[in-house]
Amino acid sequence: MNKAAAVTGALLLAAGLAVFGAKAFIYQVPLSPADVRGLWQVGLRITARGEGRHGSISTLLPSSVPGQTIFDERSTSGPLQFSIRVTDGARLGVWSGRFDGIHEVRYEFRVQSFGRRATLPERVVDKPPDEVTRAYGRSSPVYPMSAPQVEALCDELRLPSPPDVVGRVRTIFAFVTHEVASVRSAGDDAVLVLERREGSREGKERLLVTLLRAAGVPARNVRGLQLIEDAQPMERVWTEAWIGDGWVPMSAGSGFFGEQPASYIVLGTGDRPLVSGTEVRALAHRYHSAREHLRPEEIAAAMAPDNPALANLSLYTLPLSTQTSLRLLLVFPVGAFIVAILRNVVGVETFGTFLPVLIAFALRNFDIVTGLALVGTVLGVGVVGRLALERLRLLLVPRLAILLCLVIFTVTGFALVARTTEMRELLAGVLFPIVILTMLIERYSIALAEEGWRPATVRLGWSIAAVVVEYPVFRSVAVGHLMFSFPELVLCIMGLLVWIGGYTGYRLSDLLRFRLLARPEDATP
């Protein structure tokens, strides 16, 4: 290695390690992700269009209630004014101002959700507190508990006697769960749902509340999100009934009773919509969420180490969607580093320099066998298609474009198969690096024709081996966390890459290739 390369590498490595060391050991930014379940970050993005008039957008904001702790709330508002109002026990975030053109606002928070299990008393003697009965025991247009159909049903269900509140609630819950069909397109009016014996999720929960209130049990709807790993959160509505001395969660639509799963977080109670607006048009919103790997106090350390310069550089303060992208992006230097080792130190020949990295990245949501089988299918279809195209004698670019179409057809096929076989993970196939796979097919086909199937397939095998080596890197929560919390490690990787680039020693593959010359028996002094 020449001196300049050695020094440059060392400087980069030292710079990266210095920042890393300071953060890790002086400011105590945690090195490894904690195995803390129920930690998420959630973001909401609302867009709306206005025509120059004063208007507002409001959304339900979560609060720390039993079962969940909310922290690190952030909002962006552009030219609008953001304020938080508390009305009727609901916490509302309101953006108001003059709406002209398209506006986008964001609201993000982190939450630790523990889930909640309510104790169900055998018998209830105490009456619910007056304020609970007043607020959640009345008839209203949404919960028409005095409607004749509702009263008739309550008679028909032959509810247990009033002290057995749990029995009454169970009977009603069982009725709504089993006797009312869930139909996505059905209505949400409680009485209509009751009459037709079918309703939307929303309609069934409203009916549940209406029936509970009619049976003398204060009840309310809860709005929130069901958080799902690697997918968009689902907006959910469920029900709480006052039993004994507290609210008991249940859902006829999601099928839980007495225990609210930790994947559900509460945004608000009542029948207020999650997002609403006045004097705005084309109001749209979207929640997104990602698992968080740090404890609240650790995030505080990562976000704002006691050093303002480091705090400004912390990626934890970025908008959630950017954080999610950066988490993925920052793993790529590690992948590229491994490629450099494989090629320049081990001496592995692969198709395309970064192809294994991109394929491993695309496969991170699959188990490796399924993933490779899918890539293999794409490759197989492509190579057969390429052989067929060979006869047509097409020019290069149109031929490549046709291969690209074939690859996309195959991936589309995966999506259709996924729908019919319920193998939902096949859907992630659409994330395949289409262009890269197309080039792989072309190069493999040319290698097949020029070098014969053996060398071509050996090289393909090494490419797959490289994918298998890279795969755990992209799966690893620890690597993702480390690179995201300490992006300065990219400097270290650059330093190591400079050293690898300056490595003039033998590759491991040279041992095999030149073994004829290195035979010890005819070694001469």
Added chain:
Amino acid sequence: MIFAGLRRAGVLGINRRNACYTLRWNPRRFYPLVDDKLATKRLCQQAGIPVPALLAVARHHFQIRNLLPALADRASFVLKPVHGAMGNGIIVIAGRERDRLVRVGGRTLRPEAFNYHAAGIISGLYSLGGQPDIAMVEERLETHPLFAELATQGVPDVRVIVYRGVPVMAMMRLPTKASDGRANLHQGALGVGVDLLTGRTRAAIWRGRPATRNPDSGRLVLDVAVPTFERILEIAVRAADRTHLGYVGADVVIDATRGPVILELNARPGLAIQLANRAGLRPRLDTVDATWQPDRPLEERVALGRDLARRHPPRAA
């Protein structure tokens, strides 16, 4: 160290070749002179170094249809990409059979297939980095009788590595059935090391394994004197001198009537030549560096090359 054996044998590895020889001695701006075979041809012709005659060129797709008419009076010729590498994309036409072209090895080719191949070349299918390329047709050299005897097909050549103006190693490359007439070792050609001192073949390598005979004919290829070897070294060194490159592989073909001609030059010559010679390149390269003086006459440099082979002989086979 696991690499002690390789180091003792003085083997040049690919990392070291790239970092210390090609990157160090071959400035990027001179690559076009060797990567572009038309430029190489021009360069050699200006210096009076013999090269195969250029018969036709198609720079654009619409010029492809003029290729075969321009070759109407020739039975044999070679179609190759101007920016090709490792012998890829080369088609050698050995003769004609009615309206078809006959390739080396006997397979026939319809004129449309020939044109399709030329179109693939122009589209960049065989060029480095997939850049649009130029299709060229040059005369097919008539293989020297001795070479024709050693290799049953293709165009055998002699690859000479020239380092800083000094020939350091040479090997004869004999195409085989397995290599489809191409002279590249990794495609299955037979590599036969030539002793610079004596000009005789000493050892051979086929598909990474020691060999003594041509796998197709069974003909013994060792201890054969390469004809006009002195002249081969001379034109290899002269061509390398013209390129401004310090580490070059010169491919020389011995034409039956014209004698040695430069087929092409390579700025990243492969390392298998060490296997064919049973000798590592490093001691020879180090000696060139240690004894290097500017402006030495050609004869002196060729003599130094021969002396290298004496000082750093191959290991006993």
